Amino acid sequence: HHRQALEINRAIGNRNGEAADLVNLGITHYALAQYDQALQHYRQSLEISRAIGNRNYEAVALESLGELHTQQARPDLALPLLDEALGIVRAIGAQGREAETLFHRGDALLALGKAGEAADDFGQGLTLALLTGEPDNLWQLRDGLRRSLAAQGQKAAAVFFGKQAVNTLQAVRRGLTGLDKASQRGFLANKEKAYKGLADQLLDLGRLPEAEQVLAMLKEEELHDYLRGAQRNALPAGEIAYSQAEQPWTERYREVGSQLVALGREYEALKKKEKLGLAEAEKTHLARLKADLEVGQKAARAMLKDLQQEFATLGGQRAVEFGEKDLKSLGALQGSLKQLGRGAVAVHYLMTDSRLRMIVTSADAPPVLREAPVTAADLTQAVLTFRTALQSPRSDPRPTGQQLYRWLIAPIADDLRQAGAKLLMVVLDDVLRYLPLAALHDGDHYLARDYAVVVFTPAARGDLTGTPHGHWRLAGLGVSKGREGFSDLHGVRSELAGLVRQPERADGILPGVTYLDADFTAARLSDVLRDGYPAIHLASHFSFRPGDESASFLLLGQGRLSLEDMQGVDYPLSAVDLLTLSACETGVGGKDAKGREVESFGALAQQRGAKAVLATLWPVADASTAILMQDFYRRREADRLTKAEAAALNTGETQT
Secondary structure, eight states: OOHHHHHHHTTTTHHHHHHHHHHHHHHHHTTOOHHHHHHHHHHHHHHOOOOOOOOOHHHHHHHHHHHHHTEEEEEEHHOOOOOOOOHHHHTOHHHHHHHHHHHHHHHHHTTTOHHHHHHHHHHHHHHHHHHOOOHHHHHHHHHHHHHHHHHTOOOHHHHHHHHHHHHHHHHHHHTTOOOOOOGTTTTHHHHHHHHHHHHHHHTTTTOOOHHHHHHHHHHHHHHHHHHHHHHHHTTTTOOOOOTTTTHHHHHHHHHHHHHHHHHHHHHHHHHHHHTTTOHHHHHHHHHHHHHHHHHHHHHHHHHHHHHHHHTOOOHHHHHHHGGSOHHHHHHHHHHHHHOOOOTTEEEEEEESSSSSEEEOSSSSOOOOEEEEEEHHHHHHHHHOOOOOHHHHSSSSHHHHHHHHHHHTTGGGGHHHHHTTTOEEEEEEEHHHGGGGGOOOSSSSGGGGGTTTEOOOOOGGGTTOOOOOSSOOOOEEEEESSSSSSSOTTTTTHHHHHHHHEEEEEESSSSEEEEEEEGGGGGGHHEEEEEEEOEEEESOOOOEEOTTTTTTEEEESSSSSSEEHHHHHHHHHOOOOOOOOOOOOOTTTTOOTTTTHHHHHHHHHHHHHOOOEEOOOOSSSOHHHHHHHHHHHHHHHHHHHHHHHHHHHHSSSSEEE
């Protein structure tokens, strides 16, 4: 669309439109990491803007160039451009643009190692952003303060602004405010850093329950990005609680912000009217509003300095006390672990650039923090190497599996033994979501011999201990004939026959129905869901496209069923104890998704009512799948287990 608009504006000689279209094209290329093309478009826009004297577009082009240079690790080139942009936006009185420019200038300063100056820019920008209340500026500037204060060793103050940033994002998700479309470039990656950065700093301060809460919010945010429409808006979006020491500053900021927003709106309304002419009384009022705004901004900046000074005086013990106000989430999790029994222990993993961090929570002891000195790059490479080795009969996965064990399990091994762990409820991060933990090796045997591993999603937090139906009925639906570029699944017919016991066949595991190939239609799936089958077994291809439910689909015997359609009223999952996706790479998809699609689909199914989801992490041989699933259902049926206990019998991994 931007290219078409550019061609039209060039054809009609609209130079202003041409400058705007070039910046928009640059923004698009920037979001796609096509930096050379973005640079070219930004420079062309800057040249045109200067030629026609459009100061606003000139500032936008300069700011965009500065942002690009900082991203490419050239903050020395970025700073002069951002200084020039800042001078322009101040001259033309564009306060919203000034706040954004100050953010990018602060980023450049921080990259240059000038954290104090960066904090000043972020603070000035935040004061301006409070005038307009624009959430994209607010959360980014608050997160900028978190990063710059942390770089100066002001950890408690950094956490306060990190919470402010995360809670602004949570407010956006609640639908209380909206984001400017132009600011969404790189948005997912940036806000992920806000959540993970705050969690990392909370861990540094020993505030583990708060860190767990932030990580749970990140999982919900990833699901929010995976969805759209009504399902997205229906997601819960709580706030990270403020400590007793933080609460007074929260109230002060809210009060100052409300005053500035009210003054700013009234001032902007009169400024717009000023072009048409103001009465003398209105001119006087406009001057008074301007003076009040200047006083308010000075007060906000002074409050920021006061806050930093007070938080800097807090001792170590006081910092630990920060996290003691709201332990409800920890208590709820520990209560669930106690009810699950059988040695259930929760492990949260957090990947950072320089280390891997782990929070271990058991039923009867406070959570503990452990870490491994491994970079995100090294860990990512090891995960990919391990997956490749596991899928190749000629490769031995044990050497890489042992290295991963040393990083992921060895640091918490003593904690797990002391807790009597038998079932690991893991919350995974980044590419770890593609890692089959049960296949890690300690040099003697695989992890599956010591623990059952269950992937735990926030969507299941409230229903971990629910008892499944006493006797399962199973509806098996599958596609054996390949089409639309998908391969044949030759073993599906025998797989379903071995699972479902029918009057004419007594060799199945569970009573139920099967629908194969042409009989597997959207209407059939709707029928079995409405009939309340506790176990739904789908043996077909499932294609995931994160962020686009209309393009993510289940291959039916006739046609497709999109993820968007599955969210409709015709496909209720409330009676489903286990939804199994048994086919090629049903759990994986999407370049650069970092495993979000794996958890997001499971979380979506659980939000729709399913108690648990079982999916594969890579192509599985038909014969192996049939044997594994028959054993799984047979052992579950024999012992009448809860969903977590049933998952524990599987030597693979289930999403709970």
